[in-house]
Amino acid sequence: MGKELLVLVHGLQGHAADFDALVEALVDRHEGVRNSDGSVGSLVILQSICNTGRTHDGVENGGRRLAEEVTAKVAQLGDDVTHISMVGFSLGGLYSRFALGLLYNPVDGKVAGLRPCSFISVASPHLGVRSFGWFRLVPKWLLGCVAGLLQRQSVLEVMLLDGGVDSLHSRPVLERISVDEVESSSASGERLLFVSALRSFHRTVLYANAQNDFMVPYGSSALQPALDHLFMHPELKPPQGAKLLEDGHDKDGARLWYDHHEAQSETKKADSPAYSSVVSSPNESSTLAASSVAEYSSGGVAFGGESDRALDVNAPSERIEQVIATRLRSAVRWRTVCVDFRMSAPFAHNRILAVKRNWFHKWLNRPGERIVAHLADLVLEHDHAFL
Numbered sequence: 001m002g003k004e005l006l007v008l009v010h011g012l013q014g015h016a017a018d019f020d021a022l023v024e025a026l027v028d029r030h031e032g033v034r035n036s037d038g039s040v041g042s043l044v045i046l047q048s049i050c051n052t053g054r055t056h057d058g059v060e061n062g063g064r065r066l067a068e069e070v071t072a073k074v075a076q077l078g079d080d081v082t083h084i085s086m087v088g089f090s091l092g093g094l095y096s097r098f099a100l101g102l103l104y105n106p107v108d109g110k111v112a113g114l115r116p117c118s119f120i121s122v123a124s125p126h127l128g129v130r131s132f133g134w135f136r137l138v139p140k141w142l143l144g145c146v147a148g149l150l151q152r153q154s155v156l157e158v159m160l161l162d163g164g165v166d167s168l169h170s171r172p173v174l175e176r177i178s179v180d181e182v183e184s185s186s187a188s189g190e191r192l193l194f195v196s197a198l199r200s201f202h203r204t205v206l207y208a209n210a211q212n213d214f215m216v217p218y219g220s221s222a223l224q225p226a227l228d229h230l231f232m233h234p235e236l237k238p239p240q241g242a243k244l245l246e247d248g249h250d251k252d253g254a255r256l257w258y259d260h261h262e263a264q265s266e267t268k269k270a271d272s273p274a275y276s277s278v279v280s281s282p283n284e285s286s287t288l289a290a291s292s293v294a295e296y297s298s299g300g301v302a303f304g305g306e307s308d309r310a311l312d313v314n315a316p317s318e319r320i321e322q323v324i325a326t327r328l329r330s331a332v333r334w335r336t337v338c339v340d341f342r343m344s345a346p347f348a349h350n351r352i353l354a355v356k357r358n359w360f361h362k363w364l365n366r367p368g369e370r371i372v373a374h375l376a377d378l379v380l381e382h383d384h385a386f387l
Helices: 016-028 059-080 091-103 133-137 140-150 153-158 194-199 317-331 359-364 366-380
Strands: 003-009 043-047 081-089 115-122 203-209 254-261 287-290 296-298 301-303 309-312 334-341
Touching: 003 016, 003 059, 003 091, 016 043, 016 081, 016 366, 043 059, 059 081, 059 091, 059 153, 081 091, 081 366, 091 115, 091 153, 091 194, 115 366, 194 317, 203 366, 254 366, 334 366, 359 366
Parallel strands: 003 043, 003 081, 081 115, 115 203, 203 334
Antiparallel strands: 254 334, 287 309, 296 301
């Protein structure tokens, strides 16, 4: 195996330095030594800066900038780099998924000309946020008013309030990136294969906070639309077959709760009826066919069963989230790492990555360093069969 490009993508109002704890953990695993070119072992680390200070203009714009940054980096590195992995934190996970649609080549299955290794999202709002945690208690019209006053496209999108007849695209962007496009959606002739790009990775991983994540509650980051609480959902439990990592919390109130690898039988094949519906035409009406998908159980809660029912993007968001989750769950084999911070305030979002922008953040998020150590080990973990 040649060198591997590791792309680290920050989230809303974030900075490249949000990944400093992860980079330090990776360096520690190489005896504290970085190569003369800045790489760590066989890892060439790109802490993305293309969206710093520019995270409010939407997932598509951020994803396009990220794709350009990755393409330029690959061209700079030349033939020494053969593999690619991506870690997206919060909104960065959505940027990464959009960028993958642009970078993926269906002919050779490569991403930016490189062999895809790991796609990892950390506390990313894959299902949006408006029906999770405290946001679900706020009337939808009020969320729309606030988002409109802020004039922030990214806020509209994570609230699933974008799209409509007056927009360039009739459907919310989070729904759009849950499918492969059947035909081009732009004047440039692009046909973006968002789901196929995800499927090309050897490993797709979700890190999610079980509770106390005010920004992105568990249900959205773990693709579990039924688990909508900010605090511990009474039905949340390790799914059958999950590896229990820690039964209790440490002195700082942190625990790596469980690690669940989906069995092959839990993921639909690309040629199944379920996956064949994970394609969409940009010119279709706002009502989309949702194919019959067998119930999938994870985290103790089953979902699925959208049998020949229609998805109306203007309907209550639960149906949109349900179909997005079913599409992604049916097409991609996910590994879920559930993290649990016991704390008096719901500030787990930045803690899961041990973000340390200043002395206060460093103190507040220090309990997340163990989680970051686990993430570093996972980044460095490669199956011999894959190599």
